[in-house]
Amino acid sequence: MDFSLTTRLAAEFFGTAIMIILGNGSVANVELKGTKGTHSGWMTISVGYGFAVMIPALMFGSVSGNHINPAFTIGLAFAGAFPxxxxxxxxxxxxxxxxxxxFIVYLCFKPHYDMTDDNDCVLGTFSTADASGSKANGFINEFFGTLTLVFGALAITHSPVFGHGNQGAGFIGIGLLVMVIVTSFGGPTGPALNPARDLAPRFLFQILPSHRTNRNAHWDYAWIPVVAPILAGICGALLYKVVFGL
Incomplete structure (x- = not known):
């Protein structure tokens, strides 16, 4: 079925919002003080983000393609697979x-944001940062993490295994791909793998009222989770097209 642009844009809006609610909600549950999931570990975040991508894909994948990621949208356009x-x-x-x-994550965890004085823990529930203090390493990590995501997602969705009415299994596969990427690439940067997932929440972190006087959104790093994923999205889509076709 073909959907209008308006319907597809609505699917992208809701899909991205749900991804952030479930994904950054899992981060907030781990990082903020006083939650029942405080310090429950990186696997909580990995599983949370895997399902955060899988659920919108199952909901809207057949409507808009469930890009929910500017790097994926731009990559497909460069590969001639998206207008x-x-x-x-x-x-x-x-x-x-x-x-x-x-903003919904912020509202749901507001008491725990008020309890948490560590700027980096709070920022981590919004956006990403380079754990080693190396922007070069952050760029490399975001680039190859996103390249794996885009190339892998295209391979999964174009696989004959997931054709013939079995598209939903492909969306589950993409969720598992995100889960393992967060598990494998997550330590150095977060990771973002998605400019929208990092930039919009970082802006919100900057403007929301807070009792903390040492707020630092690390804007000097903010270009990396935007530029690196976009370049990786282009490379990943073109690589898949050259090798396997689109």
């Missing part, structure tokens, strides 16, 4: 969805 005329509308609603989703 350039729809790139900016898709990215716009992805950013808006990420902003709304993060």
């Amino acid at each position: 350039w005329s729809e790139v900016l509308p898709y990215i716009g609603v992805q950013l808006l969805g990420a902003l709304v989703g993060q």
Whole structure:
């Protein structure tokens, strides 16, 4: 079934918002003081983000393609698999969805944000940072993590295994892919793998009222989870197209 652009944009908005609610909600549950999941560990975040991508894919994958990621949208456009005329509308609603989703996380965890004085722990529930203090390592990590995501997602969705009415299994496969990428690549940066997932929540972190006087959104790092995933999305989509076709 073909859907109108308006319907597809709505799917991208809701899909991105749900991804942030479930994904950054799992981060908040681990990182903030006083929650029942405090210090429950990285696997909680990995599973949370895997399902955070899987659930919107199952809901909206057949409607909009469930990009929910500007790097994926731009990569597909460069590979000739998505119209350039729809790139900016898709990215716009992805950013808006990420902003709304993060605000919902903030509202749900507001008492625990008030308890938590560690700036990096709070920022980690919004956006990403380089754990080693190396922007070069952060860029490399985000690039190869996103390259794996885009190339892997295209391979899964174009696999004959998931054709013939079995598309939902492919969406589950993408969720598992995200889960293992967060598990494997997560230590150095977070990771973002998605400009909307990082940039919109970082902006919200900057403007929300807070009792902390040492707030630092690390804007000097913010370009990395935007530029590296976009370049990786382009490379991943083109690589798949050259080798396997689209």
